[in-house]
Amino acid sequence: MTLTPNVTPTYVTPTELTDSADGPDFTICTLLRSQEKYDRLLGSFLRNGFTAANSEFLAADNRDANRFDGYSWHKALLAQAKGRCVIFCHDDIELLEAGRAELLAALAELDRTDPHWLLAGVAGGRYRPRKHHRRLLRLRISDPYGEDRVLGSVPGRVETLDECFIVMRRSRPVIGSYDLDGFHFYGPDLCLQAELLGGSAHVIDFHLRHHGGGTKDQSFEEARERFVRKYAPLFPGRHLHCTTGVVHLVPPEAKEGG
Amino acid sequence: MTLTPNVTPTYVTPTELTDSADGPDFTICTLLRSQEKYDRLLGSFLRNGFTAANSEFLAADNRDANRFDGYSWHKALLAQAKGRCVIFCHDDIELLEAGRAELLAALAELDRTDPHWLLAGVAGGRYRPRKHHRRLLRLRISDPYGEDRVLGSVPGRVETLDECFIVMRRSRPVIGSYDLDGFHFYGPDLCLQAELLGGSAHVIDFHLRHHGGGTKDQSFEEARERFVRKYAPLFPGRHLHCTTGVVHLVPPEAKEGG
Numbered sequence: 015m016t017l018t019p020n021v022t023p024t025y026v027t028p029t030e031l032t033d034s035a036d037g038p039d040f041t042i043c044t045l046l047r048s049q050e051k052y053d054r055l056l057g058s059f060l061r062n063g064f065t066a067a068n069s070e071f072l073a074a075d076n077r078d079a080n081r082f083d084g085y086s087w088h089k090a091l092l093a094q095a096k097g098r099c100v101i102f103c104h105d106d107i108e109l110l111e112a113g114r115a116e117l118l119a120a121l122a123e124l125d126r127t128d129p130h131w132l133l134a135g136v137a138g139g140r141y142r143p144r145k146h147h148r149r150l151l152r153l154r155i156s157d158p159y160g161e162d163r164v165l166g167s168v169p170g171r172v173e174t175l176d177e178c179f180i181v182m183r184r185s186r187p188v189i190g191s192y193d194l195d196g197f198h199f200y201g202p203d204l205c206l207q208a209e210l211l212g213g214s215a216h217v218i219d220f221h222l223r224h225h226g227g228g229t230k231d232q233s234f235e236e237a238r239e240r241f242v243r244k245y246a247p248l249f250p251g252r253h254l255h256c257t258t259g260v261v262h263l264v265p266p267e268a269k270e271g272g
Numbered sequence: 273m274t275l276t277p278n279v280t281p282t283y284v285t286p287t288e289l290t291d292s293a294d295g296p297d298f299t300i301c302t303l304l305r306s307q308e309k310y311d312r313l314l315g316s317f318l319r320n321g322f323t324a325a326n327s328e329f330l331a332a333d334n335r336d337a338n339r340f341d342g343y344s345w346h347k348a349l350l351a352q353a354k355g356r357c358v359i360f361c362h363d364d365i366e367l368l369e370a371g372r373a374e375l376l377a378a379l380a381e382l383d384r385t386d387p388h389w390l391l392a393g394v395a396g397g398r399y400r401p402r403k404h405h406r407r408l409l410r411l412r413i414s415d416p417y418g419e420d421r422v423l424g425s426v427p428g429r430v431e432t433l434d435e436c437f438i439v440m441r442r443s444r445p446v447i448g449s450y451d452l453d454g455f456h457f458y459g460p461d462l463c464l465q466a467e468l469l470g471g472s473a474h475v476i477d478f479h480l481r482h483h484g485g486g487t488k489d490q491s492f493e494e495a496r497e498r499f500v501r502k503y504a505p506l507f508p509g510r511h512l513h514c515t516t517g518v519v520h521l522v523p524p525e526a527k528e529g530g
């Protein structure tokens with residue numbers, strides 16, 4: 015005879031999860047290096063409909079030192095996030111006129127057009143482009159390269175996303191690689207992991223400003239080599255279009271051989 | 273000039289996450305069909321060191337109907353879990369003498385021997401076995417096939433895990449496929465996703481009883497076909513050893529051709 019155990023389990027049903035009453039709509043996760051930039055980011059979110067009532071703000075604290083890298087900060091903050099939608103963004107972005115309402119509308123459209131979406135961003139490489147495609151990137155963004163730039167057709171499916179702004183749903187997460195590190199390629203890595211999970215990544219029409227222009231230092235080339243070494247065996251011969259340039263997924267041995 | 277925003281962000285550092293004071297040690301997630309079996313499971317956990325103080329119990333509620341399938345229940349419960357270690361188990365397992373202390377010791381050993389571990393279970397297929405390997409499975413378990421059965425060398429790395437008992441750390445999660453469904457192959461799927469993420473899966477020495485023996489109905493063959501269709505292009509030619517048998521990752525076109 016089984017005694018009634020002295021514990022109260024939580025019985026979970028799918029409905030409770032998707033329309034959970036507790037928890038905010040959004041968790042805004044930021045890779046934080048500069049408090050000044052972060053204050054600008056926070057001000058722009060608060061001006062555009064994200065409030066303490068509907069949003070939670072988490073910052074991966076790299077102010078004094080690089081405690082987190084691009085691959086670790088997503089995982090660490092996702093484990094703490096309570097929001098239904100989780101935004102991962104750099105501290106040097108700033109919302110313009112588009113805010114909470116526009117983001118919810120763009121994500122609702124994505125729900126309709128591609129229920130299998132896992133990631134949404136503002137800039138990325140067109141999904142498996144063909145030769146007749148003239149535009150290899152999709153984006154709508156203001157950045158050091160121009161005001162309200164639009165490339166490709168937006169919204170649309172992509173195979174890579176720029177790390178400056180990426181959204182996922184907490185109930186349908188995507189985890190980045192554990193065998194890559196550093197500050198490069200973690201957006202493309204996340205998109206390929208989403209693809210391996212059987213879902214998709216999209217650029218949505220959500221106009222914001224990215225004050226940074228991206229840096230390519232010595233570590234960029236090393237990161238690209240490790241990225242290629244990991245993914246070339248899985249997607250041999252694929253050309254992956256990133257906002258930082260094209261990556262050829264050719265295994266090292268194939269390169270050496272010819 | 274930036275106004276101080278009317279919001280209090282949470283500044284996260286890695287240390288706070290790994291040694292978090294709040295949250296239980298364990299979240300025990302169960303795919304629940306039978307209340308009677310679940311009460312037996314709960315009783316066995318409570319007898320073996322898992323208490324309401326150090327553990328949280330979540331049940332994916334399939335008592336009345338299949339609200340969750342094998343692929344959806346992990347995601348749904350992981351999104352609610354607050355424990356540092358998350359156990360996913362069937363309702364028909366029962367702990368014997370090994371309990372919380374033994375599990376913590378086995379996981380601590382894994383931390384030492386393979387810091388890249390992502391999944392730990394009690395039965396699975398040896399990782400990429402070679403022809404001279406006589407044992408293709410690793411397990412220590414009591415089940416309808418025998419008392420305290422041991423196969424292969426335990427602990428050890430595996431490429432698949434039986435779904436009856438799988439542990440992960442919440443700060444280093446693994447997500448199962450979004451493009452597979454049903455109740456078969458979600459353990460092997462999780463292991464392959466762990467491998468694609470750059471981590472490993474292991475069988476640990478944690479003796480428990482699995483009252484179920486597994487069922488192979490019509491849906492099993494269909495599930496295997498879909499599993500092969502998904503993974504054969506990623507791991508062409510690989511023979512994957514599961515507790516339910518060997519799966520040959522041969523693309524359909526290769527099969528048809530000869």
